[in-house]
Amino acid sequence: MAAADNRAVGFKREIDPHFGTKAGHIGQEPEQWSSMDAVPPISVATTFKQLAPTETKYEYGRSGNPGRDLLERCLAGLDDAKYGLCFSSGLGALTAIVSILKSGDHVLCVDDLYGGCNRFFRHIASRFQIESSFINAEDPEKFAEAIKPNTKIVWLESPTNPTLRVWDVETICKLTKSKSKDIIIVLDNTFLTPYFQKPLELGCDIALYSVTKYLNGHSDVIMGSIALNDQKLYEQLLFTQNSTGIVPSPIDCFLVNRSLKTLHIRMEEHMRNGLAVGRFLEKHPNIEKVLHPGLPSHPHHQLALNQWSGCSGVLSFYHKYGLKESKKFLQSLKVFMLAESLGGHESLAEIPSLMTHASVPAGDRVKLGITDNLIRLSVGLESANDLIEDLDQALKNMKDR
Ligand SMILES: Cc1ncc(COP(=O)(O)O)c(C=O)c1O
DSSP states (O other), X not given: OHHHHHHHHTOOSOXXXXXXXXXXXXXXXXXXXXXXXXXXXXXXXXXXXXSSTTOSSOOBTTTOOHHHHHHHHHHHHHTTOSEEEEESSHHHHHHHHHTTOOTTOEEEEESSOOHHHHHIIIIIGGGGTOEEEEEOOSSHHHHHHTOOTTEEEEEEESSOTTTOOOOOHHHHHHHHHHHOTTOEEEEEOTTTHHHHOOTTTTTOSEEEXXXXXXXXXXXXXXXXXXXXXXXXXXXXXXXXXXXXXXXXXXXXXXXXXHHHTTHHHHHHHHHHHHHHHHHHHHTOTTEEEEEOTTSTTSTTHHHHHHHOSOOOSEEEEEESSOHHHHHHHHHHOSSSEEOSOOSSSSOEEEOTTTTTTTTSOHHHHHHTTOOTTEEEEEOOSSOHHHHHHHHHHHHHHSSOO
């Protein structure tokens, strides 16, 4: 069923046939607990008894915890990676990675980053003399020309937020590594999860996630994670995780581990519902344009089909009117909730220009197409017909009669 849906849309990459098994088993062997728990126990201890000084597996809750450990192993497994690390948020994961740089280093970013990442590079990293540039990656050659002798990280997000642009990640990675093998390529894969896109397979060094979104999927945990293969880089980031203290709580680790068991099923349903909503919106007279990479109308549809094995439930659209109508539309919704975030079981709607991307400088927002008639939807797991009816009534209501 899953494979048939994904093939019917035209996605060329295969869905990992063992994904659900990995999510339910990696790191979770009952034999590792003396009580043989079928479900990993939550260890809330902040410190651990040592049989003799340093003779212990765990020392202190910040530097390691059994529940975090197993989650990190499981997340690494889902990305077919050797190592995984969890952080207290997606931005925490970004902070840890940028912490390995020094003043004078440069980060080359795609120009359409999540607003919070953009804000971090412009307002925090810059205070430590870490330079960043934001370049459109439509033409991978031109993007790679922006690599400088001091570029240490190439920061990608694909698809982008909120305009769902898709970059040719494989080509960007090849061009970057041809300039310098030492440049670390990060792909923020929050929107697709390892179920639908495998960053390391595409040539990236680090897959990064706001676990807060689809990986947890129940809108009740803030967390970030990374998956990677390079041992030296892992050790550096493990040291950073402990030294900066950007760690998640044991209870959050438990919740995420529990959520991962249904990730593959949820992603299939998000894809189905997102496509149904996108197709409905494309035919609506009040809509100017739908941005959904899984639909043939999207300018990067072919790229998405080549690089991904499916798409999520995030899409955006431009309606034909202005800010007043955007507000009226959002306030008329009854099933969709007017709220930031995405990737949860519940459908959400927001206006990026006022909400998630308000921190992007106004001029850049216009260049990126983040205008007041752009609405972003995170299509959840409710019944597709109810979602479509809700959008239909809100679109009818948006314009004063
Ligand atoms: C693509 C993307 N990356 C990173 C983040 C930051 O994650 P967090 O909110 O968990 O810090 C977000 C949050 O919305 C996001 O959408």
